[in-house]
Amino acid sequence: LLQKQVDGVLLVPARSTAASADYIQAHDVPVVVLDRRVPSTVDVVRCDSEGGAYGLVKHLIDLGHRRIAVLSGARSVSTARDRVTGYSRALIEAGIQKDESLVFYREFTQEAGYAMAIEALAVQPSVTALFAVNNFIAIGALKALEGASLHVPDDISLVAFDDLPLTLVVNPILTVAAQPAYEMGQRATQQLVTRILGEAGDDPEHIVLPTRLIVRRSSGPPPA
Numbered sequence: 001l002l003q004k005q006v007d008g009v010l011l012v013p014a015r016s017t018a019a020s021a022d023y024i025q026a027h028d029v030p031v032v033v034l035d036r037r038v039p040s041t042v043d044v045v046r047c048d049s050e051g052g053a054y055g056l057v058k059h060l061i062d063l064g065h066r067r068i069a070v071l072s073g074a075r076s077v078s079t080a081r082d083r084v085t086g087y088s089r090a091l092i093e094a095g096i097q098k099d100e101s102l103v104f105y106r107e108f109t110q111e112a113g114y115a116m117a118i119e120a121l122a123v124q125p126s127v128t129a130l131f132a133v134n135n136f137i138a139i140g141a142l143k144a145l146e147g148a149s150l151h152v153p154d155d156i157s158l159v160a161f162d163d164l165p166l167t168l169v170v171n172p173i174l175t176v177a178a179q180p181a182y183e184m185g186q187r188a189t190q191q192l193v194t195r196i197l198g199e200a201g202d203d204p205e206h207i208v209l210p211t212r213l214i215v216r217r218s219s220g221p222p223p224a
Contacts, residue, residue: 113140
């Protein structure tokens, strides 16, 4: 992109490191990072991953769940860490001891979601709910639950960060923390254009947009 002399870059780093953003800025090209926290002096537009995760787990706790597993992406990605932090905060506020055996890190894929769900189901005492930190992990987890002949939410509840696209609608429809993806893209592009035109201030902008809790059929009280 730099060789093509682009005017600016919208960047979603695969890992939450400063290398890519710093490299682009070193060539005097404006850059805005989307959906990540990076240790760099760069504009960032992201959603409130910690707050969204907190709301989902609090919803499960309010339903009566105490054994809640979290199926996360890689530790090197800030959104994964933030969502596990929100999960932990909800447990702590409810006076529930965090069980590290219920915290799983892998990748943001269906295959990883399937594998982590299988591992979570093997933990004793049994879990009563799963929190998938993105929609692909949630789809994999649903397949694992189906393979284990567990019905959602009668036998186990499942909630997820990110809503599912209409082409991937599953039954039961998931309870989710929906992030404003369209607005994130819009705000990031506006900020990038402002930088390109030289109209932005010297200090980087850090814009955090709220998520929306959508309660659907996949979450219910724990089984008796």
